[in-house]
Every structure is written in structure tokens, then in C-alpha cells.
Amino acid sequence: VFTGKANCPNYAEAELLADYLQANLPDFRVHKITQHPDKWEQWLHDICEMNGWEHRQSPIIWRELLDHGGKGLLLGGVNDFLEYAQRYYGITSTMLREEMLDIAEENLQAHMEIEKEEEEIKSLIKPLQIWITRASASICYQLVPLLASGEVFGMTTEISIHLLDSDQFKDVLCGIVMEAEDMAFPLLCSISEHTEIDEAFVQADIIIVLDDVLLNHEVQSLENCIREVSEICQVYAPLIEKNAKSGVRVISSGKTFVNLKAMMIMTYGKSIKPENVIAIATPWESAAKAMLARKLNMNAAGVKDVIVWGNITGCNYIDLSHAKLYGYDCAIWGPANFPRPLLNMIYDSEWIHSEFLSAQSSLSSRVCHCVGMLPAHAVATVLRYWYHDSPPGEIISVGILTKGQFCVPEGIVFSMPVRFQNGTWEVMTELEINEMTQEVLGHLAHELIQEKLIALKETKEMHPYGAD
Known part of the structure; x- marks a missing residue:
């Protein structure tokens, strides 16, 4: 192994002799390492300290003993290598000093070009x-x-x-x-x-x-x-x-x-x-899907397009009007990608209007007491969609800055249905909502407007919906 300052004439002399030996001896192998002159002293100190060597000049040359696990045996500097080559192979260097200096200058230029290329490659990655x-x-x-x-x-x-x-x-x-x-x-x-x-x-x-x-x-x-x-x-x-x-x-x-x-x-x-x-609503979406799946005795992964509207960690509304089931075992059979409207599959409408709606208030409590798996998975999922698109046609609930979509007042962060595509998101404004849902959205927006006013110190306390 030959290592030296890129502009060192002694390294240039040892390098050329080593190249000659490698070209003419079948079992002679050379590994060359050049260091920028500004980094040489520290590099030399570190390699000597690591191997327990004493050496002060450029170059430093050692043998890697492959039959001893790659342990390094120090040969020394350029004069030690010239003596080694003369003793074992009967070959020495006849290079003139001027040639050594020219090659040293070429080595430095080549080293700097390689360093520049490596930096450019790193900058691209x-x-x-x-x-x-x-x-x-x-x-x-x-x-x-x-x-x-x-x-x-x-x-x-x-x-x-x-x-x-x-x-x-x-x-x-x-x-x-x-x-x-x-x-x-x-x-x-x-x-x-x-x-x-x-x-x-x-x-x-x-x-x-x-x-x-x-x-x-x-x-x-x-x-x-x-x-x-x-x-x-x-x-x-x-x-x-x-x-x-x-x-x-x-x-x-x-x-x-x-x-x-x-x-x-x-x-x-x-x-x-x-x-x-954006604000993440996926944990509430996932918890609602799991609750529905337990009612239907199916895998929660087959429940799609549940929408979380409003204040994600405050007053929100779980909307099932667009929800679909995939892979649900019922009287109607179809391929795996055949969707069934969820509300048509839950024949117990009383359960939807009583137990499910009342249970929504407990969803926040459940999500807030999660040890971390559910919210962590939610963040990872939304990031994956943001960078690689959400599944085609699937509804994802995300808190975004409103611009009047679905008649929600502008300028608040409100959870609503979106799709992720080409590195950005788009509100799914083509979805239809009924009058009851529209009224609920107005109620939910009020709470977020009140939070914003208090945060900006424009009012001191929350005012109930409908209050003057």
C-alpha cells in the first residue's frame, strides 16, 4: 500500500517503481492512496496511531499480510522501498528529480479533480x-x-x-x-x-x-x-x-x-x-374504520372512504355517506376490487344513529391514549401518499387551509377529503354532501374560528355556536 501527499516527488518516484513491479511480477499487487497536502499530516498521524507505527514523512508504505487477516507490516518511506525492491527483485529507480517534480504536480491536479467529482456526486445524492x-x-x-x-x-x-x-x-x-x-x-x-x-x-x-x-x-x-x-x-x-x-x-x-x-x-x-x-386526521379515520369493521365482522383494511370533517382533535364529524366495503362476505359476490356502499350493508340503521354516533366522542379519547403505533403509522402513511400518490379514487382526510370548499369559511385549517397526486394534494370537491352534513360543517367551522381568534388575541374566550 502506497500513500503520500498528492504533490510529493518522493511518492511519485515510489509510485512509478511500484507500477513497474506490478506490470512485470505476477504476484505483486499495489494499492495507491493520495491525500491532499492540507490533510496529509492529520491522516498520517491517525493511520500511525491506529497501527502503532512511527513515521513522519511522505510517502508511507506498508505490506498487507493477507495470510494474517490483512495486518499491516510497515516498510517505511521511499528509501526503504527502493532498498526493498533492490534486495528482493534486483530493480531500482533511475528517475531524475525534474521528472519526479513534474509527476508530483500531475498527481496533485488529478487528485483535486477526483475530489471535485466526488463532491459533485455527493451533492446529487x-x-x-x-x-x-x-x-x-x-x-x-x-x-x-x-x-x-x-x-x-x-x-x-x-x-x-x-x-x-x-x-x-x-x-x-x-x-x-x-x-x-x-x-x-x-x-x-x-x-x-x-x-x-x-x-x-x-x-x-x-x-x-x-x-x-x-x-x-x-x-x-x-x-x-x-x-x-x-x-x-x-x-x-x-x-x-x-x-x-x-x-x-x-x-x-x-x-x-x-x-x-x-x-x-x-x-x-x-x-x-x-x-x-397539513394536519393529520388518519388516526381518527383508522379508529372509525376499525369500529365499523368489528360491527361487520370483517378486516378493517376493507373499509374505505370514511371522511373526518372539521377540528381533528376537537369537534369533528365522521361521515359514512361515501364509505365503501371491499372483500365483505355477504350475499352479493364480486371481484376483490368490487365496492359495496357501507350504509347499504349495515342493516341496523339504529346502530349508526345511536351507538356509532355516540361512540365518536370516545374515538378521540382512544386515539389520545394510543402508545404511538397508530399515530406513527398515520404520519408515515400520509407522507408516503404525499411523495408517491394515494391509491386511485381513495378518499384521505387531511386538515388543510380552506379556500371556501364545501362552503366552509376561508382561512382556517379544516379536515376534509383530499387525494394525493404528483407530489401535492387536491380537495375532492366533486363529492356531494347533504344538507345535514353542510349544517354540521358550519358548526365545526365555528369552533376553529374561535380557536384562531383566541390564538391571535382578538378575543379572550370561546363563544358557543349561535351566540351573538
């Missing part, structure tokens, strides 16, 4: 930078393996994950980092913990906001919780504008105020593209 806030939450522990597995972004997309939380949770973050590194995911370039808020969201492609303000009426009012959420977003939004990439995608998830978090990030971050900020 930049991993996705994913930031997760409140990363000590249980959902994060479940989410990291899903993101790193390759199933979300594809088996050729590398990622780097950044875990952000306060200093008191640093040990938790370090534990997640160590476990993720131990699992050696091929697509996980790096994972790191961060507790300094000023360094948050640097070069972020994706930000997953998991911060929760848990409501406890005995401790503080709903209005104070809303103001606390607003203060958190007032810190995050300017940092996203300052540090993240211009096309950053922001996902609001968690157990509380997911619509409000998305709304306030857009409000305080004026340059953040509204179409790139």
Missing part, C-alpha cells in the same frame, strides 16, 4: 432532512423505524433524521439515536438529537410537529391552552422560514390542537407555502 419536534413523545419512538425502513420515501431515498426537544429530554433522545444506529438501517444516513432551539430545522425538507398541550380543566382553561399552542408556533414559524428549505413540508400531528398548530405555523410564517402545511 443529498438525503432528505427530516426534523421531528417534541421527539421524546412515544409516537417518535415508533415513527423513526417506519421512516428509515424505505417504505415511506422509497428504497432508493436516503434520509437524515433530527430529533428536537428540550434539554430535560436529552437522555431520551440519545436513547432513540443509539437504538436507531444499532439497527443499521441502510437508508438512514444519520440521526441526531438537538436541544438548542436556534439550530432547529436547518435545511429541513420535512418537519413533523408533535408538540402537545394537554388540556386539564383543573389546571388551566381551554383558552390558556390555545394561547400556549400559539406561543409554541410563534417560536417555530420564524425558524422554519430562516433555516428550512423553501419547499419544506410541515405535518402537524399529536393528541391535541393539530388544526391550530398548522394554522398558527402558516400565520406566523408568511413565506411558508400553505399547500405544504
